[in-house]
Amino acid sequence: MxxxxxxxxxxxxxxxxxxxxxxxxxxxxxxxxxxxxxxxxxxxxxxxxxxxxxxxxxxxxxxxxxxxxxxxxxxxxxxxxxxxxxxxxxxDPDIHESELRHYAQMAARRYGFIYTLGFQQRIEHYRRAEFEHQQRLVFGPDFAIRDYRHGAGPAWRKASGWRVAPRRESYIPLIMTEPPLGQAARPAMGLDLMADSVVGPTVERALRSAEIEVTPMLRLGPSQSAIAYIHALYSPSPPSSSPIMRPEESIGIITLLVHTDSLINLRDEQQELLDVTLSRQEGAASQYDSAVFRSQAKEAATRLDRLLPVLEHREQVSTPYFPYELKVSMQLRLRxxxxxxxxxxxxxxxxxxxxxxxxxxxxxxxxxxxxxxDDSLYRTREHASVTLQAISDAVITIDNQRMVQYLNPAALRHLDTTEKYAIGRPLTEVFKLRYEFARRAVADPFMACLDTQQMRELEENSYLLRPNGEKLLIEGVVSPLFDRAGGLIGAVVTFRDTAPLRRRMLEALENSETRLKQHEYELARVTRITSMGEMASGIAHEINQPLSAIMSYCQASLSLLEEDEPDLALIVQAIQSAVNQADRAGKIVRRLREFVSKKSRQHTPVDVNHAINNVLTLADYDLRQAGITVDYHPGNRLPLVYADTIQLEQVVLNLVRNALDAMQGQAQPGCLFVETSYSAKRVCIKVGDNGPGISEDKIDSVFAPFFSTKSTGMGLGLTICQTIIESFGGQISAHNRTTGGAEFTVELPPLDSSTVPYTDTRA
Missing domain, CATH: 1.20.5 (Single alpha-helices involved in coiled-coils or other helix-helix interfaces)
Known part of the structure; x- marks a missing residue:
């Protein structure tokens, strides 16, 4: 039909x-x-x-x-x-007060969250009368060193809350607030900060610790609050190491009053949704306050909103003298x-x-x-069956889904299977086609034949994997199979076993390739062992310097301890120096381990001049032994760079050693030229020598792997240096100096090209 x-x-x-x-x-x-x-x-x-x-x-x-x-x-x-x-x-201890006030005004204009800044002198009791007389010329005839009674009732701006301070050994009165507090806050002038019940404990801690201390929250008015930075000044400076003696050596304190609202600086949209609290950390709570700032969300949450979770973020402020924790929370809302x-x-x-x-x-x-x-059979099955039974080539027919439909006896014999098992199964389960010495991905010939409806030959390196694991080298073709109307109904796979000679040739080729891979593996292993030995000798030389320094410091400490009255401060300094050298040696070993294990680098802001000084210190012994002088010109006000300190020092040390090797055996005295500078928004490090230089035909290849001008060199040092510098975002180049010798230039980007943080190397 x-x-x-x-x-x-x-x-x-x-x-x-x-x-x-x-x-x-x-x-x-x-x-x-x-x-x-x-x-x-x-x-x-x-x-x-x-x-x-x-x-x-x-x-x-x-x-x-x-x-x-x-x-x-x-x-x-x-x-x-x-x-x-x-x-x-x-x-300048004799600096004029007007200069201090000018500095405070400039700071307040630049930073809007600064309320006032001033220096409050420490006054001994015998100087009180003279001091009060001098200050009355500034603040009026009512000025006196006074105390404020917190919690007495009246606001601090009212005179009824104040009383004249009794006699004490010393006072630290509030006399300098720049910008001025204003006429309404004038009663606060003369407050004895050291005896105040709120500020006094913080002042006492600052005098004893010689560090910055932060007061509890200070109420400046109904809607104003602040915190104060307290830092003591001493004469002589630095102060005594004993906290008990420091208050007697102090000459006063610096007070910096900061608006708490301006510290947080919430925008209008943030005030609508966020609850923000700045409170003291657990264990650092004060009897006067638990939170210096609190802001509640202005937009009220609906009942549906309360079904959603509340997001909360707590983070301890990373400033050590600021014992506060910032808590931010927000109610998720259904919009x-x-x-x-x-x-x-x-x-x-x-x-x-x-x-x-x-x-x-x-x-x-x-x-x-x-x-x-149903379409009548286009092929005469009986005729095809007789033909296929008689031929020696294996024949398999599949449908469009690559399901096996028919196998002739030769195919059953080659596949080592039965017709009952194979019929109806996917071709990949019955006909396991593999490729020897495959160097590229090979397209599936069956899928390609069905997609293109064209005949595809099997690859020359094709083999059939039999169920017992035996490899049967084959050759054949995959041809499309059409119905009477020209529609694709499947494909026919014909294949045959290749000659034994071809199998022997392929086996010989496989054995040869296996030996080649083994040889390559052994060569790579020997190369790795040689590289590791070269690196181990270099690291041993670098570690020897801090170990020698540790021994010297320890011997000096033992000698000092044997004295009748040992200088404990000097002993502590020597032991601390030994600890620093041991820590440096440990960092070198850790960096080597991280480099070998391919861990991530530890990039930090680095002072290039400081790294150069470390390298020259390490290489000082070798330079003096070789009779080489160092011409070092450090640049001033260089910006920091973002790099790994140990790896940057490794690069510079490698360049110094290469220069030392280049100057060995020459008649003229050797000189090592080292210079740092900043130009064209790049931090430059130049390491040069007065040796024979690099020949022009080799100067372009010095950074190539395994290229070396030394008879015993491996050619990996400069390659590693180039890799390290490029990982920092910089570049390294080589050229010959006009006066003789080679020079290597390392260029690194500054830490921040828009706002470069300078460091003065002369300090």
Whole structure:
């Protein structure tokens, strides 16, 4: 019976055909459409809510991170301002007060969170009358060193809360606040900070520790609060090592008052959603305050919002003298989905449902109108069977899904299988085709034949893996198989066993390749052993320097201990130096281990001049033994670079050793030239010598692996140096000096090209 064209059921245009199909769709199809649409709409809506909640979470994490970093940055700025103020006083003890006030005004204008900055002198009791007389000329006839009674009732701006300070051994009155506190805060001038019940304990700690201390929260008004940095100054400086003696050596304190609200610096949108608290850490709570800053979210959460979790971020401020913890929390909120988004979600959910409805309608129509007759066999099976039984080549037929349909006796014999087992199984389970000495990916010949409908030959290195593990070298082709109408119905695989000579040739080739791989492995192993020996000798030389220093420091300590009155401070300094050298040796070993085990480098801000000094110290013995002088010109105010300290020193040390080797045996005295500079936004390190230099035909190959101008060199040193410098974002180059000798230049990017942090190497 001839096959009916299925397209005859589809008359009219595109939309007309769809209307006809939908009109014939059963009720179950419409029910499936409704359920599919509802389910997808709910899923899309939930996905939109989940995406919004995830976006809120990401925004919260980002805001919390930058809030903490901003707080730490502002605290660091306060610390720098305070130390700068201290440097002004220490540099010139007779500095005029106007210069200090000018510095404080400049700091307050630059940093809006700074309230006041000043230096408060320490006054002995016998100088009190003279001091008060001098200050009355500034603050008026009512000025006196006074105490404030906290908790007495009246506000601190009212005179009833104050009393004249009784006689004490010494006082630290509040006299300098720049910018000025204003007329309303004038009663606070003359407050004895050392005896105050709130600020006094912090002042006492600062005098004894010689470090920066932070006060509890100070209430400046109904809506104003602040914290104060306290740092003591001493004469002589540095102070005594005994905390008991330091208060007597102090000349006063520096006070830096900071607005707590400005430290956090919440924006309007953050105040709407975030709860922010800056409170003392557990174990550091004060009797006066537990939190120096607290901000509640202005936007109230709904009942549905309270069903969602509250995001919370706690982080300890990384400044050691600031014992506070920043806590940021936010209530996740269900936001109204825009109408256009709901409309798009409804349309997106309806489209898959409509496709399901259309597919069901098409299948229903196809089941009703199907009038196909089975196609008669195009091939005469009996004739094909007789032919295939007689030939010696193996024949396998497969369908479009690569399922085995037929095998002739030769195929059963080569595959070592049975017809009952093989028929109906995937071809890959029966015909296990492999490739010897495969150097590239080989396309599946069966899939390629079915896709292109063209004959494909098996690769020359093909072999058949039999069930017993035996390899059967074969050759053959895969040909497409068509039905009477020209449609692809499968493929025919014909193959034969190759000659024994070819198998012997392939076996010989395999053995040869195995020996070649073994030889390459042995060569690589010997190379690795040689490289490790070269590195071990270099590391042993570097470690020998700190070990010698450790021995010298320990021997010096033992000699000092044998004296009748040993100098303990000098002994402690010697032992500490020995510990530092031991730590340096340990760092070298750890860096070697990390380099060998391919661990990540430890990049930190590095002072290039400091690294050069370390290298010259390590190489000092070898340079003096060789009679080589060092011409070192360190650059001033060089920016820091972001690199691994040990690896940068390794690069410079390798260049110094290469220069030392180049100057060996020459008639003229050797000279090592080392220079650091900063130009064109690059930090430069130059290491040169007055040796014979590098020949022009070899200068372009000095960084190539295994290239060396030394008779015993491995050619890996400069290659490793180049790899290290490029990992820092820099570059290394070589050229000959005009006055003779070779010179290597290392160029590194600064830590931050926009705001370069300079370091003065002359300090």
């Amino acid at each position: 001839p096959k009916r064209d299925p397209q005859l059921a589809f008359h009219g245009g595109f939309w007309q055909v769809q209307r006809n199909l939908l009109a014939e769709a059963p009720r179950k199809a419409w029910l499936a459409f409704a359920l599919t649409w509802l389910l997808l709409f709910v899923l899309i809506g939930c996905s939109m809510v989940a995406v919004d909640l995830q976006r809120q979470k990401q925004h919260f994490e980002r805001v919390s991170y930058y809030m903490t970093r901003g707080l730490e940055s502002r605290l660091k700025s306060c610390e720098l301002v305070l130390y700068g103020f201290e440097d002004l006083i220490n540099t 109204m989905i825009p109408g256009i988004s709901l409309l798009l979600a409804a349309l997106a959910a309806a489209l898959p449902g409509y496709l399901v409805l259309l597919i069901v309608a098409i299948r229903h129509h196809a089941r009703k109108d199907r009038e196909y007759a």
